[in-house]
Amino acid sequence: MKITTLIPEEEILKRVKELACAVSDDYTGKELLVVGVLKGSFVFMSDLVRSLSIPTRCEFMKLASYGGGRESSGKVRVDLDLSCEIKGKSLLIVEDIVDTGLTLNELKRLLLSRQPESIAICALLDKPSRRKVEIEIDYVGFEVPDRFIVGYGLDWDEQYRYLPYIGVIEDAG
Ligand code: IMP
Ligand code: MG
Numbered sequence: 076m077k078i079t080t081l082i083p084e085e086e087i088l089k090r091v092k093e094l095a096c097a098v099s100d101d102y103t104g105k106e107l108l109v110v111g112v113l114k115g116s117f118v119f120m121s122d123l124v125r126s127l128s129i130p131t132r133c134e135f136m137k138l139a140s141y142g143g144g145r146e147s148s149g150k151v152r153v154d155l156d157l158s159c160e161i162k163g164k165s166l167l168i169v170e171d172i173v174d175t176g177l178t179l180n181e182l183k184r185l186l187l188s189r190q191p192e193s194i195a196i197c198a199l200l201d202k203p204s205r206r207k208v209e210i211e212i213d214y215v216g217f218e219v220p221d222r223f224i225v226g227y228g229l230d231w232d233e234q235y236r237y238l239p240y241i242g243v244i245e246d247a248g
Contacts, residue, residue, distance in 0.1 A: 078225060078235065078242040082217060087199075087227055087241060088122065090216050094197060095126030097214060098167065101195075106130050108164045108191075112182065113137040113155065114236070115171030118228035119199045119216075123169060134158060138178060149177035149208075153185070161191045171228050172200040172219070175207040183210070200224060200241070217241075 098107070107127070111120040113135050124131055137155035166186060173179055179196060186194055197214035204221045219241075225231045226238030235242075 076231075077245040078238070079245055080240050081219065081222075081224065081243050082241040084239045087216070091119065091122045091199075092126045094214050094216060095123050095128075098123075098197065099128040102129050102165060102167075105165050106132065107167055108132050108134060108159075108161060109167050109169055110157065110186075111135045111169045112171070112178075115228050115230065116169045116199075118236070119171060120169045123197070132159075136182070138182060140178065149175075149181060151178060151181045151185075161186065161189050164191050166191045166194045168194060168196045170196065170198045172202060172224060173198045173210065173212055174202050174205045176210040177207055180208045180210050199227070200229075 107129055109120065109124055109131050111117060111133065124133060134157045135155060136153065136157060138151045139154050140151055168179065168182065170179060183194055183196070195213040196211070198212050199216040200219050201212060201215045202219050202221060222243040223231060224241060224243060225235035226241045228236055230236045231244055
C-alpha cells in the first residue's frame with residue numbers, strides 16, 4: 076500500500092497549537108469538557124489538550140454506525156458513553172474528520188438532549204465535498220480533498236493510526 080504525505084507532522088502540530096489558542100481564548104474563565112470521539116480522535120485530542128491554557132476535563136465516547144458498510148448510515152449506536160453528567164457544562168466535541176457529517180449530527184443531537192450549556196465542534200479535518208447534512212464545525216484544522224485519509228489517528232481497516240503525519244492511500248480506488 077503506497078501512502079503519500081498530504082500534511083507533514085510539523086504543519087499539523089503548528090495548526091493544532093493555533094486551534095488550541097482559539098479554543099482557550101473562547102473559553103477563558105470557563106471549565107471545558109473535551110469529548111473525544113474514539114478511536115480516530117485520540118492522537119489529535121492528546122496534542123490539542125496539551126496546548127490548551129484553560130482547565131479541561133477529558134471524556135471519550137465511542138460510536139458505531141448501524142447498518143455496516145463503509146458509508147455512515149446516520150444511525151449511531153453508543154458503544155462507550157461519557158462517565159459524567161453534562162448538564163450545564165461547556166462541551167467541545169473533538170473529531171478526527173467530518174465526512175458526510177451524519178455521525179456528528181447524531182452525536183450532537185444526543186448530547187443536546189442532556190442539556191449542556193453549550194456544544195462546539197472541533198475537527199482536525201473537513202472533507203466538505205462528501206457532506207450529506209449541514210453541520211456547523213466551530214474549529215477546523217484543514218480542509219482535505221475527497222481521498223481516503225490515514226495517519227495521526229485515522230485508520231484504514233485499523234492500520235496506519237500511528238503515522239505522525241497525514242497521508243492519502245494512493246491505490247485505495
Ligand atoms: P461521517 O459520519 O461520514 O462524517 O463519518 C465520520 C467518520 O468516518 C470519521 O470520524 C472517521 O472515523 C471516518 N472517516 C471518514 N472519512 C475518513 C477517511 O478519509 N479516513 C479515515 N476515516 C474516515
Ligand atoms: Mg471518527
